[in-house]
Amino acid sequence: MHTVKQVAQMAGVSVRTLHHYDAIGLLSPAHVGTNGYRYYGRDELLRLQQILIHRELGIPLAEIGAILDDPGFDRLDALVHQRARIAQQADRYAEMLRTIDRTIAELKGDRGMKDEDLYSGIVDPRKQAEYEDWLAKRYGPGVARQIEESKARAGALPEAEMAAAMDELKAVEQGLAQAMKDGTAPEGGANDALLERHRAWVSRMWDRPCPAEAYAGLADMYLAHPDFVARYEAIAEGFAEYLAKAMKAYAGRLDG
Amino acid sequence: MHTVKQVAQMAGVSVRTLHHYDAIGLLSPAHVGTNGYRYYGRDELLRLQQILIHRELGIPLAEIGAILDDPGFDRLDALVHQRARIAQQADRYAEMLRTIDRTIAELKGDRGMKDEDLYSGIVDPRKQAEYEDWLAKRYGPGVARQIEESKARAGALPEAEMAAAMDELKAVEQGLAQAMKDGTAPEGGANDALLERHRAWVSRMWDRPCPAEAYAGLADMYLAHPDFVARYEAIAEGFAEYLAKAMKAYAGRLDG
DNA sequence: GATAGTCCCTCACGCCACGTAAGGGTCAAG
DNA sequence: CTTGACCCTTACGTGGCGTGAGGGACTATC
Incomplete structure (x- = not known):
């Protein structure tokens, strides 16, 4: 159990903020003493963490409450x-950072930089005019026009599809990385569901089936190339090797 | 000269915000028409960029004005x-991100995480009492212990080195993506400095030299595998192809 | 040259997420 | 039993805009 000041210091917020969150029902103490003192426990700390993360992303408090309290x-x-x-x-x-660098370069050397380039990265994507378009594209109608647009550049996937694909890939990788951290053996069948999602993902991206051997070959390719290793090691230490092993084992079971 | 809406869209702010900045004397238009319309020029765009950067860092508008107007x-x-x-x-x-990852791990596995660790990175350093400690740790002593920790897992790169490598890779990729956006031809020699950095990076990760043919082969491999394409298309549309072309052209120049 | 659509303007009130006193109990250490 | 650091509630203030209301200005099209 922690007092307001302790929590405030840990979380880097003011005591007043904690009072406020209590007042609006966003974060109530685990316990209130007969003297009126607020005491917070572990659960409240976790909830506060969530609140702060959401707040960092610019979500209004009312909305955060709604999200966290959603059953x-x-x-x-x-x-x-x-x-x-x-x-x-x-x-x-x-x-x-890059925009600043380029601006610095321009201030020094006077090379041309288009006006709108002055703001790349500084613009909050939520506020950009295209944001609603983007949402509509992602969930709603207007898909037809969008597909046309994206086909202008041959071979490229529509942005929305690409975003979804990246999300799926990330989710699978996170799941497998977690399995590794939990000590799950790579060769065992415990990860098969995730691996099947992974294989399906690859197949979707290739736009053709990905049979067992091809999948196993992909695993070897991962290990042989630094970009992959770097990328997977960035997710978790030792993950590149873990993933490759798991993929080959799964491929073996598919073939078996 | 740009109207309010043009500026607003470029910079990702609302028209109201521009009005507000004008009202408080933070950003006045270069020119005001007889009809009262505001017109902004290049200088104002640069000033707005500065304002937004400062604002992003949480500096109050009044202070920003004072800073920018300081002789x-x-x-x-x-x-x-x-x-x-x-x-x-x-x-x-x-x-x-790391804190979130650890929290995820804890939620899944219930391993111990100290209460204050729940907030590392989420705490605004300006507010954290340990901020100065942190600086000392970062630049001052205590480096020895850090290195020891990261060498615990043999064979894998130390975390710091991995992070640095990822930064370098990112920088190179961003640079090339920018070149693409700027319309630089992939086969021309304009990107050679970046490409050399890239090749050197690959070589470092492989821990053996990366001759021209191997580098060209890598480019083909990029195009042939969905993970790479997905990753590079996420950076910018059409970037996978651009990068591959640039790499092959550069390899050709190395050989020739 | 009328009409419509999109831009622009100036008030002016409202709101969110706290900051900042004011006034007063509580608790642990010396 | 006092001192000093903590806690409480109540209440008003503030920064950075959002959001109309009400009304001109410009452009395109019929």
């Missing part, structure tokens, strides 16, 4: 989701 | 400064 709310699922959004923000910052 | 203010100098702060923020996001 269908799954903490794990939400975290995975928020992780992706945070990663997006991180990317935005990376682009801001 | 000793040097745009270049300020940009360099802000760059550093943005980079710091980016680091914070990276740590948030």
Whole structure:
């Protein structure tokens, strides 16, 4: 059990903020003493973490409450989701850095930089005019026109489909990485559901079936090339090898 | 000269915001027509960029105005400064990601995570008491222990090195993606510096030299495998093909 | 040259997420 | 039993806009 000040210091918010969150029913203490003191436990700390992550993403408090109190709310699922959004923000910052660099270069050298380029990465994607378009594209109508547009550039997938595909890939990888961390053996059948999703994903991206041997070959290819290794090692230490082993074992079972 | 709406769309702010900035004297139009219309020029766009960067860092508008209007203010100098702060923020996001990952792991596995660890990266460093400690840790002593920890897992790269490698890869990719957006031809020699960095990176990861043919082969491999295509298309539409072309052309020049 | 559609303007009130006192209990250490 | 750091509630203030309302201005088309 922690007092307001303890929680405030840990979480980097003010005491007033905790009072406020209590007042609006967003975060109530686990316990209130007869003296009126607020005491917070582990669960409240976790909830506060969620609140702060959401807040960081610019979501209004009322909405955060609605999300967290939704009966269908799954903490794990939400975290995975928020992780992706945070990663997006991180990317935005990376682009801001590049924009600043280019602006610096221009101030020094006077090379041409288009006006709108001044803001790449600084623009909050939520506020960009295309955002609603994007949402509509992703969930609603207007798909027809969109497909036409994206076919202009041959071979490329529509953005929405690509985003969905990346999400799926990420989810599968996270699942497998977790399995590794949990000590699940790569060769066992415990990961088969995830591996099947992975294989299906590959097949979708190839736009043709991915039989067992091809899948096993892919595993070898992963290990042989640094970009893959780097990418998977970034997810978790030792993950590249784990993934390759799991894929080959699964392929073997498919063939068997 | 741009109207309010044009500027608003470029910069990702609302028209109301521009009105507001005008009202408080933070950003005045270059010109106001007899009809009262506001018109903004290049200088104002640059100033707005500065404003938004500062705002992103949580600096109040009044203070931003004071900073920008300070007679000793040097745009270049300020940009360099802000760059550093943005980079710091980016680091914070990276740590948030790690915190989230650890929380995910804990929710699944119930392994111990100290209460205060729930907030590492989420805490705004300005508010955290340990901020100075953190700086000391980062640049000062205590480095030895860190290195020891990361070498615990043999064979794998130390985390720090991996992070640096990923940064380098990202930088190169971003640079090439930008070149593509700028209309630079993939086969021309304009990207050679970046491509050499890329080849050197591959070689470092392989831990053996990467001759021209191997590099060209890698390009083919990129195109042949969905994970790569997906990853590069996520960076920018058409980038997978662009990168492959550039790599092969560069390999050709190396050989020739 | 009328009509419609899209832009632009100036008030002016409202709102969210707290900040900031004011006034007063509580608790652990010395 | 006092001191000082903590806790409480109540209440008003503030920053950075959002969101109309009401009304001109410009462009295109019929």
